[in-house]
Amino acid sequence: EVQLVESGGDLVQPGGSLRLSCAASGFTFSTYAMNWVRQAPGKGLEWLSFISSGGHTIYYADSVKGRFTISRDNAKNSLYLQMNSLRDEDTAVYYCARESVVATLYYWGQGTLVTVSS
Amino acid sequence: AIQMTQSPSSLSASVGDRVTITCRASQDIGNNLGWYQQNPGKAPKLLIYAASGLQSGVPSRFSGSRSGTDFTLTISSLQPEDFASYYCLQDYNYPRTFGQGTKVEIK
Numbered sequence: 001e002v003q004l005v006e007s008g009g010d011l012v013q014p015g016g017s018l019r020l021s022c023a024a025s026g027f028t029f030s031t032y033a034m035n036w037v038r039q040a041p042g043k044g045l046e047w048l049s050f051i052s053s054g055g056h057t058i059y060y061a062d063s064v065k066g067r068f069t070i071s072r073d074n075a076k077n078s079l080y081l082q083m084n085s086l087r088d089e090d091t092a093v094y095y096c097a098r099e100s101v102v103a104t105l106y107y108w109g110q111g112t113l114v115t116v117s118s
Numbered sequence: 119a120i121q122m123t124q125s126p127s128s129l130s131a132s133v134g135d136r137v138t139i140t141c142r143a144s145q146d147i148g149n150n151l152g153w154y155q156q157n158p159g160k161a162p163k164l165l166i167y168a169a170s171g172l173q174s175g176v177p178s179r180f181s182g183s184r185s186g187t188d189f190t191l192t193i194s195s196l197q198p199e200d201f202a203s204y205y206c207l208q209d210y211n212y213p214r215t216f217g218q219g220t221k222v223e224i225k
Contacts, residue, residue: 035214044205044216044217044218044219045154045156045162045205045207045216045219046216047207047213047214047215047216050212050214059212059213060213061213062119062213095161095162102167102168102171103152103164103167103168103173103209104152104207104209104214105152105154105162105164105207106164108161108162108163109161110160110161111161
């Protein structure tokens with residue numbers, strides 16, 4: 001069974017940093033591209049970032065480019081999102097999601113809450 | 119970035135009703151569109167891929183179609199468990215973009 005478990009969400013002050021993790025199991029992690037998606041409270045879904053299976057191709061949404069960094073460790077079956085210079089508007093539930101041949105966001109984790117507030 | 123314009127933003131319907139939700143892409147994206155369902159407090163779930171492909175395990179009352187840059191999600195007979203929010207997502211290019219979402223509420 002495919003499982004994606006996010007962790008690392010916390011309360012952080014504006015301007016601060018946080019690293020989210022996504023632990024993958026139930027599939028061969030190193031062969032699948034991965035994404036991060038977020039959802040602000042009461043708002044819609046926002047795609048944030050993509051990383052290819054080997055980590056060599058990366059894309060970001062303009063809203064996080066230059067502040068967030070996606071990475072992965074295939075030996076540890078883990079995906080990461082380093083978030084710097086956090087703003088109030090980054091408050092959201094953050095999801096990791098695995099790609100498949102047919103769809104970008106085929107499997108989702110349960111999400112982790114990041115709150116940016118002073 | 120490709121803009122996905124989803125409508126309506128919300129709708130009220132009764133069990134058994136036929137419901138349609140539309141997404142319009144700002145440019146040609148081929149069939150590269152998925153539909154997702156999200157229940158409150160839960161992660162989204164893939165319903166439809168490649169505009170009209172029914173994801174395994176999803177009831178056949180859900181269907182998707184495409185006409186040019188217009189995409190439609192249809193629920194043929196609304197069931198109690200279908201009251202949720204629905205989102206389209208273009209996976210034609212990066213950045214990926216979602217529609218604004220449609221909340222389906224009980225009338």
